[in-house]
Amino acid sequence: MLKLIGYRLALAVPQLAIVSLLVFSLVYLIPGSAAAVILGDAAASPEEIARIESQLGLDRPFLVRLGEWYAAALHGDLGTSLLYGQPVTDMIAQRLPATLSLVVGGLVVATVLGIGLGLFAGLKAGRPRDRAVTGFTALMQSIPEFWLGQILLVVFVIQLHIAPVLAWTPPSQDLGKWLTGLILPCIALGVGAAALIARQMRTAVADSLSSRYIDTLTAAGVPRSRIIWTYAFKNSLVPALAAVGLAIGVLFGTSLVMERVFSFPGLGTLMLNSVLSKDFPVVQGIALVIGVIVIIVNMVLDISYGLINPKARPA
Structure with missing residues (x-):
């Protein structure tokens, strides 16, 4: 198990290096000049x-700027906003809780x-409820999340008045309002990803229950509930966790x-405003932070594979 953890940690280092290089390089492909935005394009x-x-140092060679950015990023310094003059790290820290609350x-x-x-569909594969769940997940995947969010806003906020108008309340101010405000956004955000996980879980459960070892356990008189939860469910978690890893991104x-x-007031709003204003350090910082979070979460999921299934551990 320690070998698996060390392997994933070693693999995360080049992943972070590639992500940071792509982030820094792609940002400079955005047309326009940050200096022109600061001064006003017309004047x-x-x-x-x-x-x-x-x-601002934007006229220096690309490799020089890249090297300086790498050196500063390793010390936790993501630069200074060209538009606001504030440290990028502080700007991200202020908005990260809202984004993480929504994503989690x-x-x-x-x-x-x-x-x-x-699990509900896989236990009765090929039966009417399996087909019903399959159709429902197809519908879930076809609905755009932002459209579903707007529908939920109209129904529960405007029509029924049972959800708060302002969805975000910091948990330090009011924990109850924070939880209440997250309900609609999290439902709208999670439905599409739930369909992806459901399809993987259904297939894994159906395949597991049709395996020969399940027939052997049944013939040996093992209770059906134990077969489902101890064997079929546990073995189906590995592909389900793989789908969770894809869903996080x-x-x-x-x-x-x-x-x-x-x-x-999360990173999305800040990212959009920064792209429009050519505020390169902020865009780079947000993209790098999100990339690091996704890599870390997937690393944790890979380690979880080894805990659930010993075959996933390196020899």
């Missing part, structure tokens, strides 16, 4: 733009609903849009 002259770019809540909804539906990407629907 800025080429000489003024060149002067501001020199002050959506992941809980997706995992519980996905595993529950997959989807949830982070979708959450950036969902924040606009529910007016969450």
